[in-house]
Amino acid sequence: MARPSNPLTPNVSARHLFGSQMRSQRQRADNMTLEALAARVPVSRSHLARIETAASMPPPELPALLDAEFKTEIFVGLYNIARREAHPDRYRRRMELEARARVIEEFSPLVPGLVQTEDYARALFRVSNPRATDDEVDDKVNARMSRQSLLRSDAPPDLSVILDEAAIRRPIGGPAVMRAQLEVLVVLAEGATTLVQVLPFAHGEHALLGGSLTLLTLDDSSAVAYEESIGTGTLLEETPDVTTHRRAYDLVRASALSPRSSATLIREVMEALPA
Numbered sequence: 001m002a003r004p005s006n007p008l009t010p011n012v013s014a015r016h017l018f019g020s021q022m023r024s025q026r027q028r029a030d031n032m033t034l035e036a037l038a039a040r041v042p043v044s045r046s047h048l049a050r051i052e053t054a055a056s057m058p059p060p061e062l063p064a065l066l067d068a069e070f071k072t073e074i075f076v077g078l079y080n081i082a083r084r085e086a087h088p089d090r091y092r093r094r095m096e097l098e099a100r101a102r103v104i105e106e107f108s109p110l111v112p113g114l115v116q117t118e119d120y121a122r123a124l125f126r127v128s129n130p131r132a133t134d135d136e137v138d139d140k141v142n143a144r145m146s147r148q149s150l151l152r153s154d155a156p157p158d159l160s161v162i163l164d165e166a167a168i169r170r171p172i173g174g175p176a177v178m179r180a181q182l183e184v185l186v187v188l189a190e191g192a193t194t195l196v197q198v199l200p201f202a203h204g205e206h207a208l209l210g211g212s213l214t215l216l217t218l219d220d221s222s223a224v225a226y227e228e229s230i231g232t233g234t235l236l237e238e239t240p241d242v243t244t245h246r247r248a249y250d251l252v253r254a255s256a257l258s259p260r261s262s263a264t265l266i267r268e269v270m271e272a273l274p275a
Contacts, residue, residue, distance in 0.1 A: 008053065014081035018063075019052040021078065025070040041065045050135065057083070057139040060146045083146040094214075094226050094235055099150065101157045103217035107199075107208050107252055109164040110172070111181055113144050114151065115188060115196075120181045121145070123173030151194070160195045161188070162249075162256050168198060168269050175273040182270040189263035197256035198265055206255065207248035215242070215249055 010020035026032045034052075038045040043062055050056035063079035066072070084095050098104065106112045111120060118141055125132065125140045132140075150157060168185070171178040189196040199206070214226040225236040225245040236242055257265060 016054040018078045019054045023052045057142045101216040103158045105160045105215040107162045108212040119177040165201045198262040199256045203255045
């Protein structure tokens, strides 16, 4: 006996519409079951069921697979809207601007979201809310990973990251997770469109101590700044504010190690991690 389908509410959001369209296309395809669809895409039946009812965010690779499976051109577009809805409202404007950025410059006491591995991000989300369910954590990880498509586009923005030395020495998620994350940073340190620098402990105090800063230079050459601390984020779009934060960033960058020296230090930290 077929399991009854949960009701859908496609008018609530793009995420709900994605799920509704997925069910509609599945049922049009000879009334394909969720089990049959799970055999064609690398997503479990239970996860697909949660996506249909908007209880879970689609993983980044699913939309293109659905468009190919059902011979449609709707799921990638819906996903690009829905993925922004997975973020709190206060971040949505920042994400819209990030998508337009031609240059992204970041200072962070942790590895920033744009270059985190899935396991590193999962460890951070898990510790920030121990009461979160596995599905809730997965949704947050998928949403964070979806942001990284910017760096894989045909015309990626130039990305410069300055990391506090603590970011490479604190073993988030344990040695294996941290080793994989450091390997990513080494590759990015001197990439074609990416730079990574480390601000050493020896520098001492600096203007960005205690928070993170992102500077976005947009496609119209305007610039915005986004500063963040635990649980709060502030978007700054007025020129005097952006200029002040730009100056602080430039001072920190002047005291950071070069990308090559940073890569050498990251390798040394990586090699010192226990097996």
